[in-house]
Amino acid sequence: MAERPHDHDHDHDDHPWTPPSDIEARVRALESLLVEKGLTTHDAIDTLISAFENDLGPMHGARVVAKAWSDPAYRQRLEADGTNAIAELGYRGLQTEHVKALFNSATDHHMWVCTLCSCYPWTLLGIPPVWFKSAPYRSRVVSHPREVLADFGVTLDPTVKVHVWDTSAEQRYIVIPERPDGTQGFTEEQLAALVTRDSMIGTGFVKRPGATDE
Amino acid sequence: MSNDSRATIPTMDGVVAYPRKNGEPVFDAPWQSRAFGMVVNLHTQGAYPWDEFKQRLIQHVAQGDRAAACAAAPAANPGYYDQWVAAFCDLLIDKHLISPDEMDQRVNDFKTGVRQQVY
Numbered sequence: 645m646a647e648r649p650h651d652h653d654h655d656h657d658d659h660p661w662t663p664p665s666d667i668e669a670r671v672r673a674l675e676s677l678l679v680e681k682g683l684t685t686h687d688a689i690d691t692l693i694s695a696f697e698n699d700l701g702p703m704h705g706a707r708v709v710a711k712a713w714s715d716p717a718y719r720q721r722l723e724a725d726g727t728n729a730i731a732e733l734g735y736r737g738l739q740t741e742h743v744k745a746l747f748n749s750a751t752d753h754h755m756w757v758c759t760l761c762s763c764y765p766w767t768l769l770g771i772p773p774v775w776f777k778s779a780p781y782r783s784r785v786v787s788h789p790r791e792v793l794a795d796f797g798v799t800l801d802p803t804v805k806v807h808v809w810d811t812s813a814e815q816r817y818i819v820i821p822e823r824p825d826g827t828q829g830f831t832e833e834q835l836a837a838l839v840t841r842d843s844m845i846g847t848g849f850v851k852r853p854g855a856t857d858e
Numbered sequence: 859m860s861n862d863s864r865a866t867i868p869t870m871d872g873v874v875a876y877p878r879k880n881g882e883p884v885f886d887a888p889w890q891s892r893a894f895g896m897v898v899n900l901h902t903q904g905a906y907p908w909d910e911f912k913q914r915l916i917q918h919v920a921q922g923d924r925a926a927a928c929a930a931a932p933a934a935n936p937g938y939y940d941q942w943v944a945a946f947c948d949l950l951i952d953k954h955l956i957s958p959d960e961m962d963q964r965v966n967d968f969k970t971g972v973r974q975q976v977y
Binding site: 661663664666667668669670671672673674675676677678679681683684685686688689690691692693695696703704707733734735766 | 867869871872875876878885887889891892893894895896898899900902903905928940943946947950955956960961964965967968969970971973974976977
């Protein structure tokens with residue numbers, strides 16, 4: 645993040661001192677002690693806060709994908725009843741009541757959109773990206789899905805069938821991308837780190853194993 | 859490694875699920891986000907397994923008990939991150955990463971203005 649939060653706990657000299665609340669004093673005490681002991685840094689905390697605010701949601705969906713990749717029995721349950729299989733991992737409520745998992749394969753590519761509004765499985769995928777709510781995406785994805793995919797840098801073999809699903813207040817989707825090659829022996833945690841938000845909407849690919857982040 | 863923070867934010871489910879609004883994680887005050895960041899960062903540095911913190915937070919949510927040095931002035935309605943801070947403080951003391959005495963002293967320093975800056 646280029647912009648630092650203005651509200652971190654530096655009390656600069658030009659601010660008049662006001663006594664902190666009890667809990668504020670405790671958190672400042674903890675942070676100052678831990679920094680002094682070299683156990684944490686201001687920047688590390690900043691980075692985590694920003695990652696949490698932006699990325700935790702997608703990580704839930706990524707866990708579902710990683711489990712589907714590594715546990716065939718779980719994959720079957722996810723195919724049969726997405727809602728319950730996802731609830732097994734502790735993700736329920738909050739607009740994920742009815743979730744259908746769409747499995748990509750060598751022959752089929754799934755993507756979803758909310759043409760009428762911005763229905764989105766928040767619990768699984770976090771904050772919807774701005775483009776998801778944009779009129780061009782919502783209108784073009786149904787009529788010209790391949791063009792829209794190309795805009796996202798996703799080109800598919802012409803033989804691959806593209807399926808576009810429309811979410812509603814009652815029905816949400818999550819795309820289960822194909823497990824990338826070269827991930828034999830990966831733990832679920834390692835696999836989940838490869839899953840991007842867009843790959844679960846169908847507008848992007850998963851990361852390649854070994855590719856460095858960013 | 860340390861830059862790949864996206865993969866390292868652990869999940870919290872059930873009674874200790876992170877507070878969210880419309881699915882987005884929310885912090886009601888800056889101290890809550892600092893407390894969040896410290897707990898996750900020390901975990902990723904290997905100070906404790908995530909489950910150890912999580913179990914402690916569950917205990918705090920269930921019983922509201924805490925070590926003396928970690929006891930905040932009793933809040934009428936301790937919120938999620940109040941309990942989070944208390945659980946964290948307990949854990950640090952148990953792991954001998956901080957001592958109750960230095961914690962008491964430092965809290966007091968901040969409350970009285972003897973110390974005003976975190977860094």
